[in-house]
Amino acid sequence: MNEEQLYAMRHSLAHITAQAVQHLWPEAKFGVGPVVENGFYYDIDLGDIRISEADFKRIEKEMRGIINRDFPFERSEKVVDEAITWAQEAKQPYKEELLNDLRRAGTTVAKDLDSAELGLAAEGDAAIENVSFYTDGDFTDLCRGPHAESTGKVGAFKLMRVAGAYWRGNEKNPQMQRLYGVAFATQEELDAHLKMLEEAKKRDHRKLGKELDLYTMSPLVGAGLPLFTPRGTVLREKVAQFSNQLREAKGFTKVWTPNITKTALYETSGHWAKFGDELFLVTSQETDDKMALKPMNCPHHTQIYISQPRSYRDMPVRFLETTTDYRDEKTGELGGLNRVRSLTQDDSHVFARPDQIEQEIDGLLASARELYETIGMQLRVRLSYRDEGDSYLGDPELWQSAQAQLKVAVEKNQLDYFEQEGEAAFYGPKIDFMATDAIGREHQVATVQLDFVQPERFALDYASEDGSKARPVMIHCALLGSIERFLSVFIEHTGGWFPFWAAPEQVRILTINDTVLDYVEEITSILSGVVLMKPVKYNEVRFTTDSRNESLGKKIREATAMKIPVQLIVGPKDKEAREVSVRTKGGEEKVHLSQLTTYLVGLQ
Numbered sequence: 001m002n003e004e005q006l007y008a009m010r011h012s013l014a015h016i017t018a019q020a021v022q023h024l025w026p027e028a029k030f031g032v033g034p035v036v037e038n039g040f041y042y043d044i045d046l047g048d049i050r051i052s053e054a055d056f057k058r059i060e061k062e063m064r065g066i067i068n069r070d071f072p073f074e075r076s077e078k079v080v081d082e083a084i085t086w087a088q089e090a091k092q093p094y095k096e097e098l099l100n101d102l103r104r105a106g107t108t109v110a111k112d113l114d115s116a117e118l119g120l121a122a123e124g125d126a127a128i129e130n131v132s133f134y135t136d137g138d139f140t141d142l143c144r145g146p147h148a149e150s151t152g153k154v155g156a157f158k159l160m161r162v163a164g165a166y167w168r169g170n171e172k173n174p175q176m177q178r179l180y181g182v183a184f185a186t187q188e189e190l191d192a193h194l195k196m197l198e199e200a201k202k203r204d205h206r207k208l209g210k211e212l213d214l215y216t217m218s219p220l221v222g223a224g225l226p227l228f229t230p231r232g233t234v235l236r237e238k239v240a241q242f243s244n245q246l247r248e249a250k251g252f253t254k255v256w257t258p259n260i261t262k263t264a265l266y267e268t269s270g271h272w273a274k275f276g277d278e279l280f281l282v283t284s285q286e287t288d289d290k291m292a293l294k295p296m297n298c299p300h301h302t303q304i305y306i307s308q309p310r311s312y313r314d315m316p317v318r319f320l321e322t323t324t325d326y327r328d329e330k331t332g333e334l335g336g337l338n339r340v341r342s343l344t345q346d347d348s349h350v351f352a353r354p355d356q357i358e359q360e361i362d363g364l365l366a367s368a369r370e371l372y373e374t375i376g377m378q379l380r381v382r383l384s385y386r387d388e389g390d391s392y393l394g395d396p397e398l399w400q401s402a403q404a405q406l407k408v409a410v411e412k413n414q415l416d417y418f419e420q421e422g423e424a425a426f427y428g429p430k431i432d433f434m435a436t437d438a439i440g441r442e443h444q445v446a447t448v449q450l451d452f453v454q455p456e457r458f459a460l461d462y463a464s465e466d467g468s469k470a471r472p473v474m475i476h477c478a479l480l481g482s483i484e485r486f487l488s489v490f491i492e493h494t495g496g497w498f499p500f501w502a503a504p505e506q507v508r509i510l511t512i513n514d515t516v517l518d519y520v521e522e523i524t525s526i527l528s529g530v531v532l533m534k535p536v537k538y539n540e541v542r543f544t545t546d547s548r549n550e551s552l553g554k555k556i557r558e559a560t561a562m563k564i565p566v567q568l569i570v571g572p573k574d575k576e577a578r579e580v581s582v583r584t585k586g587g588e589e590k591v592h593l594s595q596l597t598t599y600l601v602g603l604q
Contacts, residue, residue: 001155001185004146007035009155010183012073012136012148013063014040017159017179019139020062025049030141031094031167031176038193039157039182043165045094051177056159059179063157070152071137075145077130083142086133094167095142099131156190157183199439205491206336212496212562214487214504215337224334224341226484231504234542236344236483238502239490240322242374242536243346243479246367252320252348257300259324263290269299269454270393274426278327280341293326298451298476301349302458305472310462315472316352316360322483323347337488344483350475351460357473361409361431361448364477368433368446369413371479374535377435377493380416382444383407384423384430392426394453402450403429427453430476437493445486449476496563497585500603501536507543507600508564510555512571519575520545522593523568530597534604541600556583566603 001009014033021044022028031043044051051059078086080103087096134143136151148154159181167173184190201207209215214232221227228236244254260282266272272279275295282291294300301319310317324344333339350360372379385403386392392399406429410417424430430449434442451474454460464470480486490498500506507527509520524545532539546555552569559567569581578593591599 005148006155006185008146009148009153009185010035010040011146012151012154013157013181013183014042015073015134015136015139015141015143015147016063016066016151016154017059017181018042018044018141019066019136020059021046021051021179022139023062024059027091029092029094032098033141036180038184039160039180041178041180043094043167043176043178045167045174045176051162051179053162060157060159066137067151067154069137070150072150073147074135076133076135078133079130083131083133086140087142090140099142102131155183155185156187157181158190158194196439196441200441200492203439203492203495204336205488208491208496209336212504214491222341223331224329224339226337226340226342232487234504235498235502236487238536238539239480239486240344240346240483242501243371244320244322245535245537246371246479247318247320247348247364247477250318250363250367251316252318255301255304255319255321257294257297257304257321257323259294259326260291261294261300263292265299265303266292266295268457269302270427270457271296271299274391275327278329280326280328295325295327297321297323297325297345297347298349298454298474299458302454302460302474305351306458306460310351310472312353312462312464312470315462316350316356317472318348318350320348337484340482340484343485345478346480346483348477350477351455351462351472352475353462353470354473357405357450357475358409358412360475361406361450362413364448364475365409365413365415365431368448368479369415372433372435372445375490375493375499377437377445379436380418380434381410382423382432382434383410383417383419384425384432385419385421386424386429387422389422392424394427394456398452399424399429402452406431406448406450425449425451425476427451435489437489438495439492443489445481445489446479447477447481450474451476497565498563500565500600501532501534501539503563503565504542505544505562505564506541507566507568508559508562509543509545509547509568509570510552510559511545511547512552512569514547514549515572516570516575517547520547520570523570523580523596526593526596527600530600532601532604566600 014035018030018033025046027047029045033040033042080099084096084099087099131142132144133140134145134147159179161180163178164175165178166175182190182193184193212231213229214235215226215228217226263272279295280293282293284291304319305317322344324342326342329339329341352360369379383406386399410431428449428451430447432444433446435445436442455472455474460472461469462472509523511517511520527541527543530541532541556567565584567583569583574580579590580593580596582589582591582599
């Protein structure tokens with residue numbers, strides 16, 4: 001089944017869901033029911049009635065009855081005024097509102113609505129004259145389509161959850177119930193997806209973050225502002241250190257910029273016009289300057305670049321900064337580490353001559369590949385281009401040139417890629433790395449972006465070989481992206497069993513009784529001298545000793561629950577043989593004390 005057929009099937013199931021709900025609750029009022037990743041949802045208003053998971057079985061039973069009757073999906077059209085009369089007679093106020101908006105504003109307003117659920121019969125900016133409907137059996141809905149041929153050809157499905165959702169995303173509007181479902185072409189595909197979701201629950205970074213004591217949230221600090229514990233701080237510092245090392249090897253040097261700035265910086269860069277409502281504003285008691293907490297770092301780095309004259313011989317200039325930025329994200333969109341208000345970026349910027357673009361991008365692509373190969377995630381890339389919208393800055397011809405250069409770089413490096421319009425940054429196209437985790441989910445992680453706009457807006461230049469002024473190109477790159485978001489992916493990818501180099505606690509010594517404490521001192525002396533060099537350099541072994549008067553079984557269970565990668569079990573027989581019993585996720589073996597350093601170095 002191709003993507004278009006799968007889309008039509010899922011869209012049809014959204015209608016069947018609404019139809020089943022209407023059979024069970026005839027007074028139901030419907031909003032929109034679009035296709036989403038792996039399934040669909042429908043927004044429903046049932047007044048004081050609340051759907052719960054306990055209702056899913058009877059809704060699904062009703063849906064299967066509709067499916068078994070194999071009603072054809074039949075398309076029809078009405079002029080807008082007739083459609084509004086239909087909505088009034090059907091007592092569907094939300095459909096009536098959509099139709100009135102379309103009548104007033106034509107297809108221009110449709111861009112802000114769910115076009116899959118609007119019965120648009122024509123494209124363009126002219127006023128809407130006709131709208132389309134789809135009917136199956138006793139149910140008719142305003143809809144643009146497409147749909148399956150009939151209700152009997154919609155594959156396998158399951159209702160998953162119900163959540164609150166404000167009508168059209170506006171908290172001033174009524175709150176509806178959003179009924180979600182998943183759908184696939186076959187039962188086997190559905191079963192595999194449900195199995196993956198069960199595994200995802202076990203790996204949920206919010207659950208593991210608490211169990212492994214990695215981070216916490218505090219209502220006194222605020223939503224979306226995570227606090228990292230000592231263990232979580234080790235984890236974030238080690239992955240950031242690895243990312244920075246990869247770029248330092250490519251000639252990047254570290255810089256530092258403050259957390260607040262005058263808003264004029266972002267007005268010049270163009271970020272204020274684009275993201276001004278996402279900035280945290282800061283008030284000074286000493287000056288009248290309008291200030292903000294920095295939401296990104298690129299404008300600051302331009303000011304370091306411009307602080308001194310640059311020659312073509314100085315190029316490229318490469319800056320690296322791992323720093324926390326702040327964005328006033330909507331409270332309802334915050335969740336764990338996925339989306340936060342304080343995000344730390346492993347950010348870097350290259351100021352290059354045009355003839356250096358290819359070489360610089362090659363180096364960054366190589367760094368990204370090495371990082372994600374090291375953590376065991378398969379990569380492909382999305383070439384993110386501009387669309388025909390008017391939200392982009394800069395000369396369209398420069399955009400075309402930049403997009404072409406990114407594509408050449410990706411093909412040259414033999415990366416698996418796909419192209420997508422509308423995903424570019426407002427100042428330039430980008431290469432977005434998409435990493436697949438251990439249970440098959442894809443996440444957008446690293447990014448490399450070309451920018452011809454900010455050098456122009458900040459009047460950056462360098463002296464060319466003939467003495468004339470030339471404009472540099474700016475290349476943005478973050479290998480981890482937001483470290484918080486990366487950690488949410490990393491925690492779930494590993495299930496909390498971090499690779500040895502990154503684990504907050506790498507080794508725990510478990511004693512059988514007090515007779516081995518002197519031998520434990522020898523072991524700790526060896527561990528204190530072990531320094532790992534791969535993939536993170538100068539990485540001293542992090543270890544603890546559990547010598548409590550508890551059973552060995554309890555100590556092992558607790559160490560395993562904390563997912564300590566190496567447990568060294570020490571008893572009288574081990575002391576006598578000058579050995580340790582090494583317990584890992586893969587099993588247990590004996591290691592002589594003289595070989596312990598070699599063993600640990602081999603785990604890098």
